Amino acid sequence: xxxxxxxxxxxxxxxxxxxxxxxxxxxxxxxxxxxxxxxxxxxxxxxxxxxxxxxxxxxxxxxxxxxxxxxxxxxxxxxxxxxxxxxxxxxxxxxxxxxxxxxxxxxxxxxxxxxxxxxxxxxxxxxxxxxxxxxxxxxxxxxxxxxxxxxxxxxxxxxxxxxx
Numbered sequence: 302x303x304x305x306x307x308x309x310x311x312x313x314x315x316x317x318x319x320x321x322x323x324x325x326x327x328x329x330x331x332x333x334x335x336x337x338x339x340x341x342x343x344x345x346x347x348x349x350x351x352x353x354x355x356x357x358x359x360x361x362x363x364x365x366x367x368x369x370x371x372x373x374x375x376x377x378x379x380x381x382x383x384x385x386x387x388x389x390x391x392x393x394x395x396x397x398x399x400x401x402x403x404x405x406x407x408x409x410x411x412x413x414x415x416x417x418x419x420x421x422x423x424x425x426x427x428x429x430x431x432x433x434x435x436x437x438x439x440x441x442x443x444x445x446x447x448x449x450x451x452x453x454x455x456x457x458x459x460x461x462x463x464x465x
Contacts, residue, residue, distance in 0.1 A: 348386070397436060399427040401445035409443040 304312075346352050351359060369375050399418055404410075410420070416436050418429040429436075433449060440447040 393432065394430045395433045396430050396450045397428065397433060397447050398450055399436070399440045399445050399447045401427075401440075401443065403444070405443045405445070412439060413443065 343352075346359070351362070354362075394417070397418075399413070405413060413420075413427055416429075416439050417431040418427040418436065420426075421428050427440075427445075428450075433447070437447045
């Protein structure tokens with residue numbers, strides 16, 4: 302069966318529209334990931350007590366860190382100090398995932414957020430670093446289950462990250 306030029310042009314236009322839509326979704330996902338990274342970095346600067354320093358001072362400090370980051374021993378020491386600081390900050394809290402058969406009611410969602418959990422829309426569960434005992438009781442009252450998860454491991458070896 303032969304197709305007319307108009308039909309082929311229409312099919313091409315639809316194809317281009319699909320590609321443009323996919324590209325827009327990818328750009329949006331990249332923008333969101335970049336925004337999330339910037340927020341996390343800002344949080345780290347604040348937690349380190351550096352948020353009040355002038356921007357030029359911070360940039361100079363980061364540039365000096367860049368030069369020292371090539372030393373594996375230095376990276377290991379920084380990682381150890383960061384892990385210890387995070388553990389002190391968490392003060393007995395653990396990373397958890399809460400799952401529910403049905404979405405909790407809005408008032409229950411507010412209680413979950415107040416307990417330190419947040420809704421992960423991508424994975425469809427609630428997660429956070431919380432006092433496991435108190436969170437388990439709250440999640441049970443809301444009709445869900447709570448499980449503790451291992452914190453993410455920071456790879457030290459560039460081969461582990463695939464950045465060789």
